[in-house]
Amino acid sequence: MNFYDHTGKMAIGSRLRLLTDKITEDAAEIYKLYQVDLQPKWFPVFHALSQKDNTITGIAQLIGHSHPSVSKIVAEMSKKGIVTEKKDKTDKRRNMVGLSRKGQEIAEKIKDQLTDVNSAIEDILSGTRNDLWKAIGEWEFVLEQKSLLRRVQEQKKLRESGNVQIVDYKPAYAAAFKTLNEEWISTYFKMEEADHKALDNPDSYILKNGGAIIVALYNGEPVGVCALIKMNDPHYDFELAKMAVSPKARGKNIGWLLGGAIIRKAKELGASMIYLESNTILKPAINLYHKLGFRKVAGHKSPYERCNIQMELALETI
Template identity: 65%
Template sequence: MALGSRLRMLAAKVTDDAAKIYGLYEVTLAPKWFPVFFVLSEADGKTITEIAKEIGHSQPSVSKIVREMAASGLIVENINSGDKRQNVISLSEKGKELIDKISFQYRDIDRAIDGIIAEATHNLWEALAEWEFLLEQQSLFSRVQEEKKRRESDEVILVDYQSKYQAAFKALNEAWISDYFEMEESDYKALDNPQEYILDNGGKILVALYQGEPVGVCALIKMNDPRYDYELAKMAVSPKVQGKGIGWLLGKAIVDKARKAGAKALYLESNTILKPAINLYHKLGFRKVTGYPSPYKRCNIQMELAINPPTAT
C-alpha cells in the first residue's frame, strides 16, 4: 500500500505539471490524450484496437479519449476506410498542426528529464521498466504467496513415526481415500498396523508436525522387487494446512531417506483424479511406467523415480 501510494503521489505531481507545461507552450491538448496523439503523429490512420495495444490501454479507455479528441476537432474517424466496420482514427488538420508546435515542448522536456536523471542517484525510468518487467514475469501477489508458504513451511517439523502418531496416520489417509474412493483391504493392513506392516519389514514413515499437531504423513514400504527398493505410499496432508508446501517437504524428505538408505529406485501408485498429488510426484522427478500389478482398484497410474546416490561431502 505504501509503494502504491507513493507511486500515485508521484504520478499526480507529474500529471499536474504536465497540464501546466501544455499551457506554457499554448498546446491545447489534455495530458491524458497525449498517448493517442503521439501514436497517430508517428503513423496516422489506426484502429481503436491498434492504438490500445500500442499504448497499453483498454479499448473502452481509448474509445473515450477518441470521442473527447474528436469533439475538440483534433481527430477524425473512418477516413479512407475500405471496411466500414473498422473505425480508423486519423489526426485532423488541426491535430496535424500540433505536431510541429509540440516539437519544441518535446525537446525541452527531454532535456529537463535528462537533467533530473543526471542529478539522481538512480534512474527512475530504467527502474520502472525493470519493475514492470519483473512484475509481468511474476506478480506481487504470487511473490507474497510464495513467501507466506516459505515462512509457514519453516514452522513444519518432520519427525520419524512413533506409535503415538498411529491414529493420525490412519485418520489422515482414511480421510482423503474416503473422499475420492473406498477403503480397501490393503489400506487397512497398512493403516491399522503400520509398525508391523511397514516398519518391521524395513520401511519408514515420516510425520509432519505443524504447531505441534500431526498434519501430514508419508511412508516408504519395502518392496521385494529387483526394479524397486521402496514404494512411496500413504502420503496425506490435512486439508486444514494444504497450501503450505507440506506435501513437497514430506516428498523431498522421504526421497532423501530412501537415498540415504541406499535405494536406487522408488515406485508409487496413484490415480489421475488426484491432480495436485500427480503434479507433486512429477515435481519430485517421478515418471509414468506401466505393467506392474496393483492390489488397489483405484490405481490407474504407476510411476517410478531413479535415485541418484548421496553426494559426498
C-alpha cells in the same frame, strides 16, 4: 519522506503513486502552459495515433494498456473532437481510430512542448545518481519474468515453511494419518481395500514390514503425512504412498518438504529405487513428483482402480 524511510520498500506502490501524482499534476499545468488541449492520461494513445491510425486492440497492445482503458480514452478524446473512428477499408468488421483535423493540429502544436519536456527530464536525470528511466525498464523486464504477487507468494511460502517440522510417525499420529488420507481420497475418488489396509493398520501393514511413515507438523499440529511401503519387487525397494496435506495447510511448501524428507528416509533405509502410483487429475501432486525427480513408467500391476500413472525414482541419480 520520513514516512517512507520508516516503512521501507514494502510501501513501494504508495511511493510510486505519490511520485506519479506529482508528475501528473505538473503535466496538466504544462499542457496549459503550451495551450494544448490534452489530458496527461491521453498522451500514450494520442502519441500512438500521431504515428498511424490503429484499432483499439492494436493501440492497447502497442502501449501496454488494457483494451477497456484504451476504449474509454478514445471515447473521451472523440467527445473532444481529437479522434475519429471509421470502418477499416480492408476489414469492415474493424473500427480504425485516427486523429481528426483538430488532433493533427495538436500533434503539430505539441512538438515544442515535447522537446522542452524531454530536455527537462534530461536535466533531472543529470542531477541524480541513478537513471530512473533505465531503472523503470529494468523493473518492467524483471516483473514480466515473475510478478510481484508471485514473488510475495514465494516469500510467504518460504517463511511459513520455517514453522514446519518433519518428524517420524508414532501412535499418537495414527488418527491424523488416517484422517488426512481419507479426506483427499474421498474428495476425488473412493476408498479402496488397499487404502483400508494401510490406514487402519499402519503399524502392522507399513512399519513392521520394514516401511516408514513421516509426519509434517505446522506449529505442532499434524497437517501432512507420507509413507514408504516395502515392496516385494525385484526392481523397487519401496512405494512412496499415502502422501496427504491438509487443505488448511496448503501453500506452505509442506508437500515439497515431505517429499524431500521421505526420499532421504528411503536412502537411509538402503533403497536404490522407489515407486509411486497416482492419478493425473491430481495435477499439483504430479508436478511435485516431477520436481522431486520422478519419471513416468508403465506396466506395473496396481491394486488401485484410480491409478492411471506410475512413476519411479532412481535414488543413485540424485
